[in-house]
Amino acid sequence: MDGVTRMRTSSRSSGGRTSRAARAALLAPGLVAIGVSFLVPLAWLARMSLNRTVGSAELQSAVSPQSYVDVLTDEFVWKIAWQTLQLGVLVTVLAIAVSYPIALFLARTRSRLRGLLMALAIAPLLTSSVVRTFGWLTLLSDDGVVNSVLSGLGVTSEPLTLTNNRTGVVIALVEIMMPYAIIAMIAGFGRVSKDLEDAAGSLGAGRLRCFLRITFPLSLPGVLTGALMVFVLTISAFVTPRLMGGGRVFVIATEIFDQATTTLDWPRASALSILLLFLFGVFLVLYQRLFRLVEGR
């Protein structure tokens, strides 16, 4: 349909000088806006990563790979890069595990409430991550909801330390990533047909075996796209690692922020950004390949 429309319109508007002028006039505001707010800053960032910092935060214009060499030979950078990837894997696995039941349910259900439940699962995306992280702080802090319930029930005598450390960051990030995982998985679950399961069931397979042998394997493409989406978003997350980590959990994103706003070492911050961009890009390309493969079945 799309192709037909375009062909029809093009027969009207192709060639003519006026239509070319109209097209240019329509595109101009957008190109200027994207250019100024996105392309120029990005190019500037790449250029900045080639500058040098001398002494304490004095910027020297140069074309040198110095900041990359510094970043790549710094043990601390390797440590936080490793921690970032570990966090990414851990959050991805857990987020997929808790999103899978919701996604499968939404892909299957014929309930009248389906629309509402779908909106409920995706809507948290549009609430600020600062607000959701604050919610987790009130839940998990030493005198927070979870600890007061646990001590009230006499389960624990000392409060569990669930904030200002990795545990809190993981729990909050898992929740924050769920809507992304759910959207990606529902898109991939189209091919999980209920008929196949019914057939297996009528041939005598039990529910568990049916799930393990039919449903789960068929849902794997959706799971994989969801996982990659969550992974790339987790390794670049900033708000939650900073607030839940209380300044004690370091990831690449928090390091970029510190270098840019506290240390004021811009070449280094820029080189770190390019590094993050590279990691991000690799997994994103993978994601898009997979997504097209799954959607275009």
Added chain:
Amino acid sequence: MKYLPEAIYRTIGAVVVIACYLFLLAPLLVVFVISFDAGANLEFPPKEWSLRWYAELAGNSEFLEGLRVSLVLGLVVTAVSLIVGVTAALALTRYDFTGRDGLVGLFTSPLLLPSVVLGLALLLVLGPVGLVGTYPGLVLAHLSLTIPYVVRTVMMSLNAVDASCEQAARTLGASPFTTFRRITLPLITPGLIAGGALSFIISFDEAVVSLFVVGTGRTTLPVVVFRYVSNNTDPQVAALSVVLIVFSLAAVVLIERALGLKRVLSRA
């Protein structure tokens, strides 16, 4: 007995799904309850209920100023994104030319950039020209986040509109602008509503890019909250969060009604 009865599987399934939903909605629900807590310590469930924190909110000049900045910013960003997004989407759907797909990619590419990287890049550019912490600087910074979504939602609507209606109007002598105003615009209104609501809420909720470019100047609400929460947590922030959630809910309802939340928000 080899297999459990069907009913048991159904119950287990339902319990698992409900538990996952509870986990997903837990932070928002807790914030909501705590905002009505009369005490100063975060207690759950609260011993006494009150609207005390909402009243204090109304007297907190820092929060009010942040709210004002975020509202102005969100409205300006949305207006500019709509103008820019509609014109670009028109060119990209109604004309066929070489490099068209590349341009679609360009307009949606900021979606693929980590916010920290975008924030730093904008800081580096806005710093030297003195736009850090100013309205023009903040508008520019947020445009790169909202334009991709507006272009996408409007393109979705334009692709769904039958171009032959537009052609009929042209054949009958309407000018291109009249055709757009009388035929195209009414038909793509749902796309404009969804794109506008999305653009407003993205700008209104944005914390990371803003943290980089507010400097010591004009500060948006999410940045105020971020800085406040870094140091202390009290029910006043919970009350403020509820206000933010209400804005999000309004956007959710608008988008769901207009185009459908899932369609608008899936990436790739």
